[in-house]
Amino acid sequence: MDMLRNQRYRRHDLIDWFSQEEVSAARIAVVGAGAVGNEVVKNLALLGVGAIDVYDFDVVEPHNLTRGVLLREGDVGRNKAEAVAERAAALDPNVRIRAVPGDFWRTLGIRALQDCTCAISAVDNFEARLKLNQLCLLAGVDLVNTGLDSRWASVESYPYGSAPDVACYECTLPDSAYGRVAERYSCGGLRKRALVERRIPTTTVTASVAGALAASAALRFGPETTTGSRRTLVDTLGGAATTVSIPRRAECPGCAAYVTPPRVVRTRNRWLPPSTVADPSLLTLPLRLSDALIASWECVACGPLEAADRYVNQRADAFDDSIATCPSCNAPSVRVEIRDAFTLGELVERYGPRPAPVKFALADLESGTVCFDLDEDRPS
Amino acid sequence: MSQEIKLYVRTADQTRRAELDLDASSTGADIIQAAVDNWALPADTDYTLVNTTTGKALAPGDDLSKAARPGDVLEVQPVLVAG
Ligand SMILES: [Zn+2]
Ligand SMILES: [Zn+2]
Numbered sequence: 001m002d003m004l005r006n007q008r009y010r011r012h013d014l015i016d017w018f019s020q021e022e023v024s025a026a027r028i029a030v031v032g033a034g035a036v037g038n039e040v041v042k043n044l045a046l047l048g049v050g051a052i053d054v055y056d057f058d059v060v061e062p063h064n065l066t067r068g069v070l071l072r073e074g075d076v077g078r079n080k081a082e083a084v085a086e087r088a089a090a091l092d093p094n095v096r097i098r099a100v101p102g103d104f105w106r107t108l109g110i111r112a113l114q115d116c117t118c119a120i121s122a123v124d125n126f127e128a129r130l131k132l133n134q135l136c137l138l139a140g141v142d143l144v145n146t147g148l149d150s151r152w153a154s155v156e157s158y159p160y161g162s163a164p165d166v167a168c169y170e171c172t173l174p175d176s177a178y179g180r181v182a183e184r185y186s187c188g189g190l191r192k193r194a195l196v197e198r199r200i201p202t203t204t205v206t207a208s209v210a211g212a213l214a215a216s217a218a219l220r221f222g223p224e225t226t227t228g229s230r231r232t233l234v235d236t237l238g239g240a241a242t243t244v245s246i247p248r249r250a251e252c253p254g255c256a257a258y259v260t261p262p263r264v265v266r267t268r269n270r271w272l273p274p275s276t277v278a279d280p281s282l283l284t285l286p287l288r289l290s291d292a293l294i295a296s297w298e299c300v301a302c303g304p305l306e307a308a309d310r311y312v313n314q315r316a317d318a319f320d321d322s323i324a325t326c327p328s329c330n331a332p333s334v335r336v337e338i339r340d341a342f343t344l345g346e347l348v349e350r351y352g353p354r355p356a357p358v359k360f361a362l363a364d365l366e367s368g369t370v371c372f373d374l375d376e377d378r379p380s
Numbered sequence: 381m382s383q384e385i386k387l388y389v390r391t392a393d394q395t396r397r398a399e400l401d402l403d404a405s406s407t408g409a410d411i412i413q414a415a416v417d418n419w420a421l422p423a424d425t426d427y428t429l430v431n432t433t434t435g436k437a438l439a440p441g442d443d444l445s446k447a448a449r450p451g452d453v454l455e456v457q458p459v460l461v462a463g
Pocket of ligand 2: 300328331333
């Protein structure tokens with residue numbers, strides 16, 4: 001078996017810049033098992049990467065089959081991550097491939113991410129990219145972001161784990177991208193019921209170009225010509241490509257808060273009674289939560305209603321905007337207060353011994369920004 | 381007080397290009413908006429600006445006085461969202 005393993009990688013060993021040892025030691029998180037995710041996982045598996053974790057919540061649909069080298073007709077209806085991982089595992093039994101179905105925001109913790117060499121973003125919307133960017137910034141782990149349409153492929157490297165003070169995904173992101181995220185929500189955090197998502201057609205041609213460059217960037221192949229963040233845009237019709245460096249933006253909404261990388265502190269997701277808090281001034285500590293919560297829910301006409309118990313203190317994005325209609329008077333007169341800023345005292349009061357449905361909480365202390373990682377026992 | 385700066389602006393596919401005298405206080409976002417309007421670029425796409433002469437991406441709020449010098453070539457590139 002070991003002989004077969006050695007023979008398998010023999011041609012790689014002939015490449016002077018290729019270290020099979022390093023590649024086999026890498027662990028890569030691939031978020032999204034769509035067109036790019038298929039190509040990325042295929043490449044990483046064939047290269048003999050040590051471990052690949054594939055994250056996707058979605059199921060395989062027939063139209064995915066034209067852009068999924070690891071998918072077959074029999075996979076329609078299966079979870080994408082599971083289907084992709086299963087077939088990729090057959091490419092090289094030495095590669096440990098793990099499928100993680102579900103929303104990565106719930107399944108990929110900061111700590112698990114810190115065990116990875118790099119995360120590759122192969123998702124299909126801005127919101128997921130913003131979230132993965134935040135996680136990688138907090139974890140201090142390299143991010144490779146990909147994007148496609150029917151003609152262009154782009155691959156961006158954000159080496160948060162290997163270079164200090166580099167630009168993040170949001171440093172050059174246009175305001176219009178935030179507008180597209182906002183279009184998915186109403187009342188400041190509830191999902192829109194009648195949302196028609198943009199459908200951007202792609203082919204396996206742009207996906208395979210992005211998937212090849214992303215695998216190369218994730219494994220840091222080639223000479224280190226630049227140490228900072230960079231983007232390559234390829235015109236797959238004709239092959240022209242431009243690579244530019246991405247400078248850090250001082251007022252960036254994604255990374256400006258972290259002048260120095262935040263310190264991540266693993267914390268039990270439990271909120272002790274105020275009387276047991278040694279320093280009462282801590283109760284006024286302002287926290288920025290990873291997720292917006294419903295702080296109050298009340299009909300302006302009917303006043304407090306029993307149904308409030310179903311919504312208050314839950315994550316806002318767990319509900320759609322139908323909850324802004326009053327179940328008693330049927331008018332759209334419910335005032336839903338949604339926010340992600342709470343004091344420690346408020347969380348103690350609201351959650352007590354129960355966990356809050358958030359991933360992490362950020363606090364600006366004198367020593368710098370601290371990220372309280374609450375993932376361990378968060379309710380799903 | 382406004383100073384003008386002569387620049388070349390083009391689309392990524394290079395089917396559109398223009399030599400422009402721009403106010404040095406114009407931002408990356410201003411140039412993108414002008415390109416989308418004047419060249420009728422697809423409005424359902426998001427764009428970012430890169431200076432191909434310096435090899436650097438521009439942030440939306442960067443003004444030209446800092447991010448470009450006369451004669452530089454700026455390229456309007458799509459921000460790709462499918463995956
Ligand atoms: Zn940033
Ligand atoms: Zn009512």
